[in-house]
Amino acid sequence: MILTPEILTIYILDVIFAIFSTIAFVYSIKIVIGWDANATTQKQYKLEKQVYLNATIIKFLLYIKIPLFIFFIFTLDKISNILPGAMCGAGVVNATEYGVSLLLLKILNIYIFTYWILLDKYDLKVEEQPYIKLKFFIYIIAYILLITEIIYEIMMFSSIDIKDVVDCCGVIFSVTDNSYISKLLGLPHFFQLSLFYVIYISMFIIAKLRLQYLFSLVNLLFLIVSLISLISFFGTYIYQLPTHHCPFCMLQGDYYYIGYLIYFVLFVGTFYGMAIGFVRYKVSLIFNTIYVALISLYPIIFYIKNGVWL
Amino acid sequence: MIKFNNVTKRYGDLIALDSIDLEFKKGELIVLKGVSGSGKSTILSLIASLLKPTQGEIIVDDKKISKLADHFSSSFRRDNIGFIFQKYNLIKNLSVKDNILLPLVPLNLDTLELENRLEIVLEMFNISHKRDIIVKNLSGGEQQRVAIARANINSPHIILADEPTANLDDKLSKDFISILKDMKSLSKTIVVATHDPLFFDLDFVDKIINIKNGKLVI
Amino acid sequence: MDYSISHILRYKYKNLFTVISLTILTFLLSSLFLISNSIKYELNIVLDQLPDIIIQNQKGGIKTLVDESLVYDILDINGVKDVKSRVWGYYDFKKADVKFLLVGVEEFELDKYDVNNTSILVGIGVRDILKKYYYNDYFNFINSDGNIKKLYIKSNFDTVTKLESNDIIVLNKDTLKNIFGFEDSEATDIAVYVANKSEIPTIAYKLQDKYQNMKIITKEDIKTGYAEIFDYKSGIFLSLFIISLFTFFVIIYDRMSGVSSEQKHEIGVLKAIGWRVQDVLKAKFYEATIISLSSYLIGIILSYIYIYIFQAPLLKNIFLGSSSLLRNVDFSFVLNIDILFIIFFLSVPIYIAATIIPSWKLSTLDADEVMR
Numbered sequence: 001m002i003l004t005p006e007i008l009t010i011y012i013l014d015v016i017f018a019i020f021s022t023i024a025f026v027y028s029i030k031i032v033i034g035w036d037a038n039a040t041t042q043k044q045y046k047l048e049k050q051v052y053l054n055a056t057i058i059k060f061l062l063y064i065k066i067p068l069f070i071f072f073i074f075t076l077d078k079i080s081n082i083l084p085g086a087m088c089g090a091g092v093v094n095a096t097e098y099g100v101s102l103l104l105l106k107i108l109n110i111y112i113f114t115y116w117i118l119l120d121k122y123d124l125k126v127e128e129q130p131y132i133k134l135k136f137f138i139y140i141i142a143y144i145l146l147i148t149e150i151i152y153e154i155m156m157f158s159s160i161d162i163k164d165v166v167d168c169c170g171v172i173f174s175v176t177d178n179s180y181i182s183k184l185l186g187l188p189h190f191f192q193l194s195l196f197y198v199i200y201i202s203m204f205i206i207a208k209l210r211l212q213y214l215f216s217l218v219n220l221l222f223l224i225v226s227l228i229s230l231i232s233f234f235g236t237y238i239y240q241l242p243t244h245h246c247p248f249c250m251l252q253g254d255y256y257y258i259g260y261l262i263y264f265v266l267f268v269g270t271f272y273g274m275a276i277g278f279v280r281y282k283v284s285l286i287f288n289t290i291y292v293a294l295i296s297l298y299p300i301i302f303y304i305k306n307g308v309w310l
Numbered sequence: 311m312i313k314f315n316n317v318t319k320r321y322g323d324l325i326a327l328d329s330i331d332l333e334f335k336k337g338e339l340i341v342l343k344g345v346s347g348s349g350k351s352t353i354l355s356l357i358a359s360l361l362k363p364t365q366g367e368i369i370v371d372d373k374k375i376s377k378l379a380d381h382f383s384s385s386f387r388r389d390n391i392g393f394i395f396q397k398y399n400l401i402k403n404l405s406v407k408d409n410i411l412l413p414l415v416p417l418n419l420d421t422l423e424l425e426n427r428l429e430i431v432l433e434m435f436n437i438s439h440k441r442d443i444i445v446k447n448l449s450g451g452e453q454q455r456v457a458i459a460r461a462n463i464n465s466p467h468i469i470l471a472d473e474p475t476a477n478l479d480d481k482l483s484k485d486f487i488s489i490l491k492d493m494k495s496l497s498k499t500i501v502v503a504t505h506d507p508l509f510f511d512l513d514f515v516d517k518i519i520n521i522k523n524g525k526l527v528i
Numbered sequence: 529m530d531y532s533i534s535h536i537l538r539y540k541y542k543n544l545f546t547v548i549s550l551t552i553l554t555f556l557l558s559s560l561f562l563i564s565n566s567i568k569y570e571l572n573i574v575l576d577q578l579p580d581i582i583i584q585n586q587k588g589g590i591k592t593l594v595d596e597s598l599v600y601d602i603l604d605i606n607g608v609k610d611v612k613s614r615v616w617g618y619y620d621f622k623k624a625d626v627k628f629l630l631v632g633v634e635e636f637e638l639d640k641y642d643v644n645n646t647s648i649l650v651g652i653g654v655r656d657i658l659k660k661y662y663y664n665d666y667f668n669f670i671n672s673d674g675n676i677k678k679l680y681i682k683s684n685f686d687t688v689t690k691l692e693s694n695d696i697i698v699l700n701k702d703t704l705k706n707i708f709g710f711e712d713s714e715a716t717d718i719a720v721y722v723a724n725k726s727e728i729p730t731i732a733y734k735l736q737d738k739y740q741n742m743k744i745i746t747k748e749d750i751k752t753g754y755a756e757i758f759d760y761k762s763g764i765f766l767s768l769f770i771i772s773l774f775t776f777f778v779i780i781y782d783r784m785s786g787v788s789s790e791q792k793h794e795i796g797v798l799k800a801i802g803w804r805v806q807d808v809l810k811a812k813f814y815e816a817t818i819i820s821l822s823s824y825l826i827g828i829i830l831s832y833i834y835i836y837i838f839q840a841p842l843l844k845n846i847f848l849g850s851s852s853l854l855r856n857v858d859f860s861f862v863l864n865i866d867i868l869f870i871i872f873f874l875s876v877p878i879y880i881a882a883t884i885i886p887s888w889k890l891s892t893l894d895a896d897e898v899m900r
Contacts, residue, residue, distance in 0.1 A: 005561065008766070009870045012773075016881050023885075048379055049892040052805050056813075056884055064877045071869055078866070124381055124806075360800060380892075381804050388802025399797045403538050412798065415531050416807035460801065 004082075006075040007157050013068060014150045017061060024057040025143045028136040035133055051132065055120055058139060061146075062113040069106055070260070073251060083160070087168045089248035095166040098156035105149040111271055112142045118278045192229045199225055200292055203273070207281040219273030219284065226266055230295065237298035258294075265291045311336050312357055312468070312499065317366030319352055319524075326352045328524045329366070334501065336467075339494050339514060342503040344521035350503035351396075353521070354470045357501065358391045359383040370468070388413055392461030392498075396473040398453050400460070402446040406437060409445055410460045431459040435489065451482040458489060469493055469500045475508060483508055490514075532814035546780065547823050553776060554827025554875050555834070557769055561867045562835050575751055579612075579719030580728050583735060584743040591743075593714040598739075602720060607731055609723040613715035615701050617708050619669065624657050629696045632704035647680040649698040655681070672709025679703070773878060780882040795893055805891050812887035813880070820879035824872060 027050040035047055076089035083092060093099035116138055123131040199222050206215045231245050238250050238258065250259035269287030272280045303309060314332035318325070327349045334340050342350040355361040356368055359375045368376045375386055387393075400409050410431060411424055432438040435455045445453060454474070461469060471490075475483040483506070491514055494500060502509060510518060520527035536543050583602075585594040596613045603611050615632035635645070648667065650658070658667055658681065669677040679699065705712065720735070722728050728746055736744045795808060 005766070005870055006866065009873050012770070013873060013877060016878065020881060020884065049805075049888075052809065052892060053885070053888045055806075056809055056888060060877075060880065060884060068873065071873065074866065074869075358800075381806065384799060384802055384804035384807075387800075391802075393800060395800070399793075399800065401794055401797065404534065408534065412531075413801040413803075416803055416810070464802070 004075075004079070006071070006078060010068070010072065010075065010157070011154065013064065014153060017064075018147065018150055020057045021061060021143055021146050024054045025140065027054050028139050028143070031136045032133050032140065054136065054139070058113065058116055058120075062110070062117060065110060065113065069110060072106065077248070077252060079160070083164075083166055087249070088246060088252060090246050091166045091168050092160070093248070095164065096156045096159050098152045098159070102149065102152040102156055105145060105152060107267070109142065109145055109149055111267075111274075112138070112145065114271060115275050115278075116142065118275060122278065187228075187232070189233050192225070192233060196225050196229045197292075200288065203285060203288065207285055210281070212276065212279050215279060215281070215284075216274045216276055219270045219288075222273070222288065223266070223270040226291065230262075234295040234298060237302050238295075240302065262291065262294060265294065311369075311371055312501075313369040314353075314356075315367045315369070317356065317363045317368060319349075319356065319361065320364040326524050327356075327363075330524075330526060332519070332526075334499060334517070336499055337494075337497045338516040339490070339500045340502070340517045340519060341509045341515050342501065342519050342521055343505065343510065344503075345505050348521045349524040350521045351472050352524075354393070354472055354501060354503050357468070358393050358470055359387055360393075388416075388464060390466050390468055392464070392466040392469045394454075394457050394461045394469070394471040394474055396476055398457040400445045400453060400456055403444060405442050405444055406448070406456050406459075407441050409456055410463050413460065413464050427463055427465075431462050434462070434492070435459045450477055451485065454478065454482070454486065455489075462493070467498050469498050471500070471502045471504075473504055473506075474502065475504065475506045487512065529814050532811050532818060535811065536815055536818060543819060547819055547826075549776065549779075550820060550823035550875065550879060551827040551830070553769075553772065554824050554871060555831045557874065558828050558867065558871045559831040559835060560766070560769070561871065562831060562864070565864055565867060566835070571751070575747060578747055578750065580722045580725070580747050581720040581732050581735065582745045583718040583720065583739070584745065585717075586741065586743050593710060593716060594718055594742075596713050596715045598718055601738075602718065602735070605731060605734060607723055607727045608720060610721040612719045612721075614717050614719050615704055615710065615715050617704070617716060619697070619707070621657075623661055626657060626695065628654060630704055630707070631696055631698050632701035633698060635700060645700040645703050647682050647699070649682050650696070654695055654697055669707050671707040677703075677707055773874065777878060777882045780879065792890070792893060795890055799893075808891035809887060812883065812891065816880045816883040816887070817876070820876040823879075824875050827875075828868065828871065 031047055031050060031054070034043060036044060073089060076092045079092050080088050083095060093103055116135065119131055119135055119138070123135060199218060203215065203218055203222065206218055227247070231247050235245055235247065235250065236242050238255055239246075248259070249255065250262065251257060252259075265287045269284050269289075269291055271284075272278075272287070273284035299309070312332065312334040314330050317327060317330045317332075319327040330349075330353070332353075342353060344350045352361065356363060356376075357370065359368075359378060363376050366376070367374055370386075370390065373386070375383065378386060401412070404412075407428060411428060414424060414427070429438075432441060435458050437452060437455050437459060440448065440452060440456075445456060448456065454477075474486055478486065487508065490500065490502070494514055509515065583594065583598070585592050594613070599611045599613050602608060617630055618627040619630050620627050658664070663681070666678050666680045669679060671677045704710075705714070720731070722731055728748070732744050732746045735742075798808060799805075
């Protein structure tokens with residue numbers, strides 16, 4: 001059990017999140033069941049009012065979640081200094097069985113909540129408010145995911161044992177093991193890179209054709225391929241070490257915290273690409289381009305400086 | 311154009327309006343005549359979408375406003391209606407300027423735009439010189455002019471006035487009537503609810519409607 | 529936003545109470561964190577200068593003097609870089625009700641300060657105390673025989689942190705032995721310096737094995753000891769804080785729910801002139817943010833001033849009261865971003881959360897109801 005002030009803060013906020021999201025959950029169910037836009041009953045008026053409460057709570061949750069997520073990453077990093085063997089957040093994430101799922105859940109939840117807010121904004125512009133039931137149905141799912149996230153978070157932090165030695169990222173992401181991660185990372189670079197750039201270019205074409213669903217799908221692929229190629233190829237150029245495959249170390253001061261920028265543009269770009277109904281081609285393309293340019297710079301500069309590839 | 315189709319408003323067992331049918335044309339000045347409690351204030355509130363009818367339909371400019379959700383009824387009110395309340399309902403501790411601009415706050419307009427609009431209504435209702443004075447320090451007549459200015463700040467085309475001369479003396483009442491005339495000349499649709507006889511034989515009034523106990527009296 | 533600001537100002541007194549309590553809360557919390565952080569920082573600096581291992585003699589569990597000849601034996605152990613016998617002790621200056629820390633050093637080390645066996649070197653704090661009792665040029669020690677030993681006072685010295693120089697008197701080893709009545713071969717304890725830091729535990733183990741009766745203390749032990757004390761104290765404060773946070777939450781909620789009819793009327797008016805529910809919510813949200821954010825900033829700034837400029841009068845004693853090593857620490861300015869974030873998360877979102885439901889209740893009031 002590890003309890004630093006940072007973790008305590010996260011716990012306290014998790015409790016607040018749990019309380020308020022449950023309130024919104026209860027009302028969401030009421031809304032999904034009883035909403036009737038044409039009714040003029042007392043009950044309907046009450047529901048209308050509750051819609052606002054829910055929307056406010058959900059916005060509150062999201063606006064706090066985002067800085068809290070950054071804080072969370074930062075906390076992982078800090079804990080890595082206490083955990084023997086861990087040199088960056090990756091070690092901490094892998095210290096327990098909950099780590100990876102937790103991280104993915106957090107990112108997924110931020111995507112979902114942001115999408116919800118976009119949906120809400122749009123819904124308010126149209127008088128019939130057609131998406132009310134849908135909105136809250138989505139929230140119900142988001143709620144379940146949120147509670148899962150909170151539970152995982154508490155489980156993870158409480159099961160970290162500072163006496164256990166954990167693997168550092170060098171081991172976790174090595175390409176010589178037999179785990180399926182290493183098989184994925186071990187795919188020939190040429191293959192990974194061509195896939196990466198081809199998908200990237202195809203996004204422009206699909207954007208031109210305004211094929212929304214395809215664009216979403218491609219963005220999702222782009223996200224996956226980016227993360228894999230980042231770990232297995234581009235990352236090594238950021239660290240200038242062919243064996244250093246780690247998605248976390250680039251968030252540290254040694255590399256000028258470039259990781260925060262890289263992930264930020266990647267997430268924003270793919271989010272706007274995947275938000276069905278609110279897809280913003282331009283924004284998505286711009287951010288994705290920044291991402292591609294940013295990470296491509298590293299190997300290129302390395303080559304220019306040193307004349308060889310890693 | 312305002313239309314009431316078989317509108318009934320009930321508060322529990324109390325019937326405020328009973329199967330009312332109305333039709334006002336654009337640009338008309340209508341006086342709703344009746345004693346307190348007759349239901350004329352209710353009619354105003356219904357037009358402004360501050361209340362929803364228990365039965366029936368209200369149509370303003372071809373738009374059904376009776377069933378709008380709060381969000382839309384508020385926008386509707388903001389964009390189309392200027393309400394002059396009987397008690398003025400100004401915020402006592404704010405200045406004249408702030409009170410008048412209050413309806414526009416959520417619109418996030420830039421300062422220049424706000425200034426322009428402010429200037430226009432201040433001039434129109436003759437209170438430019440009181441711009442920065444706190445409302446509670448104004449006289450009754452001045453406060454009413456602020457209320458009128460506020461009702462006009464968003465250039466609504468429907469003006470509703472509830473017992474506007476109830477708290478005014480003779481002179482100020484006559485001032486109000488002349489303001490009314492000015493507003494009519496801007497082709498606004500105006501509905502005044504009052505029992506002040508001063509309104510009953512004005513030449514620029516288009517219709518006088520009698521209301522008694524929630525029913526129209528022909 | 530302007531509306532929110534003017535709204536806050538119009539209900540000054542109520543809001544002032546909130547701001548003040550929130551500020552106090554933030555202030556306490558951040559002072560807590562900053563102090564414990566600064567202390568850890570100072571502590572590390574001090575501790576790093578300590579010898580790696582200290583050996584003390586004890587008889588029957590009670591600390592006694594060691595024999596200096598041990599030094600040669602210890603030097604033989606593999607991995608030991610240097611061994612020194614240390615002669616030091618507390619001199620009780622009864623008149624001023626203080627204990628001076630007397631540290632004995634070799635003659636040659638004192639040469640550069642122009643101090644010999646008839647004089648002493650004092651820190652600023654000591655010099656001031658002695659001055660108060662009119663000991664300007666010399667001081668009369670009373671040694672173990674009951675005789676007076678007159679020693680001349682020499683110049684003061686600086687050190688890296690002001691920790692050390694406030695009640696230390698440095699003098700010749702032999703002179704000190706004379707004052708305290710040590711035998712020639714006796715010393716207070718033995719300091720061992722190890723070449724390879726990671727071997728400290730091994731060597732400590734060897735030493736304990738060799739000298740079963742002696743007390744072997746490593747630098748780590750001292751660090752841990754202090755860390756435990758501070759964590760314990762911080763823990764208490766933190767729990768108190770959480771409780772007060774909860775209380776605060778409840779108070780805010782309660783207060784905001786009891787809205788005056790004047791406020792309700794105002795909301796009614798706003799809605800009547802076209803404000804939508806979310807416009808009112810937005811205004812309330814701005815209000816909450818402004819209040820909590822300002823309290824947070826003020827609280828933080830105040831606590832920085834309190835700690836680094838005024839040196840934390842009350843809290844300092846609570847934290848350092850029982851320690852002998854850090855009696856007179858001066859907090860030096862350390863900027864810690866993660867503390868700022870922690871405090872932010874523990875204050876601003878919580879306040880805003882407390883206002884969500886009351887604000888909502890207010891915003892969804894029927895315009896018509898409140899204006900009748």
